[in-house]
Amino acid sequence: MASKASIPKGTRDFSPLEVSKRQYISSTIQEHFKTFGFQPIETPTFENSDTLMGKYGEEGDRLIFKILNSGDYLKKANSEAYQGKDSVRLASSISEKALKYDLTVPFARYVVQHQNEIDFPFKRFQIQNVYRADRPQRGRFREFTQCDADVIGSDSLWQEVEFIQLYDSVFTSLKLEGVTIKMNNRKILSGLAEVIGESDKLIDFTVALDKLDKIGEEGVKKEMLDKGISESAIENIQPIFNFNGDFATKISLLKSLLSNSEIGQQGIEELEFIQKALQELPLKTATLDLDVTLARGLNYYTGAIFEISAPAKVKMGSIGGGGRYDDLTGIFGLKNMSGVGISFGLDRIYLVLEELDLFPEEIKETTKVLFINFGEEEALYALKAITELRTASVSAELYPDAAKMKKQMTYADKRSIPYVVLAGGSEMQSEVYNLKNMKTGEQASYTKDDLIKKLTIS
The missing domain is CATH 3.40.50.800 (Anticodon-binding domain)
Structure with missing residues (x-):
């Protein structure tokens, strides 16, 4: 009997027209990557499991697709884990490889392996598919394309300024006006955790805060309480749930809130540097906004954090994001290698352009x-x-x-x-x-x- 033709949930086939539209987006992004001086590289579709595991936090680890070892994989299974139904230990004994979750960690591995061949600072871009065992929904897929650009080997804040310009240039070329470039700084978040006396729960604090747009203020507070953050601590950060005004106004409010935090003040200084530079280098069509609740759950960000929102008339999650990571390569043994990078979510950008009817007619x-x-x-x-x-x-x-x-x-x-x-x-x-x-x-x-x-x- 013939099997039913189907594909896994969260994956898609693309028609000739859809491929042409996707190529239009990726070629536009690639053109600007090159204009800004980035060089292309590629990494394998799958990596060794220990390259990926433990790099994205507990939530990220759960979303990594693991590949069963070839042959009789049960022969090498950890019997204790099997008998005790310990899925984590069992998985590590029958699966040595995994599909890549993003392009940043494989890039860090690439830098360490090829450090003697690379001229630093190294500016690279990558446009490849990544895989996440996520729950499929509109704009969220299990296989999707990331378009990444990173600079590694420099701690200069001019890189952050250029990345904001890069975002603005790409979306202007795609005629996608009204995009908001949200920015925060991990040091601000560390400062907030410090002033409320919860520095030891920084990750729990930031993971919960990052969900504000999804579960709302009460949902965030409940998650913080569930993670052991005290009610009094949550009350002390109440002002951040109601931050309003322009970039400068929010900076002023932060200075008051973080006056007793040295690391928080460092974050404010970095944000001010970027803002002042962009006052002299006005953006074409995008808007820069300071969002103090922006955390992004990835553990490796240490400085600036970016997230890109589509125009308000389109209901869509982030269409890009990134940030500064001061020691990402340290996880592979190469210390003191600062970097910063951003990503474009091609699949979500596609949906936004489609909804706004912004694809050029000649693509057809x-x-x-x-x-x-x-x-x-x-x-x-x-x-x-x-x-x-x-x-x-x-x-x-x-x-x-x-x-x-x-x-x-x-x-x-x-x-x-x-x-x-x-x-x-x-x-x-x-x-x-x-x-x-x-x-x-x-x-x-x-x-x-x-x-x-x-x-x-x-």
Whole structure:
């Protein structure tokens, strides 16, 4: 019996038009990556499990897809773990590899392995798929594409300034106006945890705070209480749930709230540096906003944190994010290597552009001209012109079968092919090609050379 055709939840097939739209986004991003001086690299689809595990916090670890060892994997299974139903220890004994959760940790591994071949500071970009065992929903997939750029080997805050400019440049090119670049600093969060006396619960504090837009103020407070953060401590940070005003106003409020925290003051100084620089370098279409509740649950951020929100009229989660990590490569033995990076969420950007109807009309055009097939002799005559058109970088094709004219014209119409060439016996005798514009219905005969000129400039 034939098996049912299906794909796993959280994955997708892409049609030719969808692929063209995705390529439009990725090529736009890649163009700006190169303009800003980033170099491309690629890393494997899967990594050793110990490369990934323990790098994303407890929540992230649960979302890593593990790959069973090949062969009789149960033969090497930890019997104690199996008998005791200890899934974590059992998994480590039967799975030595895992699909990559993001591009940043594999990049850190790459830097350490290739440190003697790299010129620092190293600016790299990567556009590859990543995998997360998440619950699928709109804008959230188990396989999706990340477009990352990182600078490693420099602690200069000018990198953060340039990344904000990079975001602005990309979204301006995509004509996606009204994007908000939210920014915070991990040192601000450390300062908040310090002033309320909960420094030892920094990770629990930031993970809960990062969920504010999903579960609301009361939900965040409940999670903090469940993690052992006291009610009095939560009351002391109440002002951050109601921070309003522009960037400068929020900075002023933070200075008051964190006046007794040295690390908090450091975070404020870094935010002020970036803000003042961007006052002299105005953004084109994006808006910069200070969001003190922005935490992002990833453990490795140590400085600036970024998250990108789509225009308010579109209901969508973040479409990008990133931040500063002062010692990410330290997890692989290379100490004191500061870095900062950002990511574009291609799949969510796609959904936003689709909803706002921002894809260029020409994306729909794959083939520029279709030659109608009237038979063997006519097909050979058509292919002579087609071959020269392709040499001139004009996409052209011959309908493969000598089917009825209506079927061939319908095929061209459904594929949004703008031109059709009809070349039967009379055209062959006159050594011309009859070109029809599918949008206007106009027709005219051209010699082969004139046809090529016409289609090259059209």
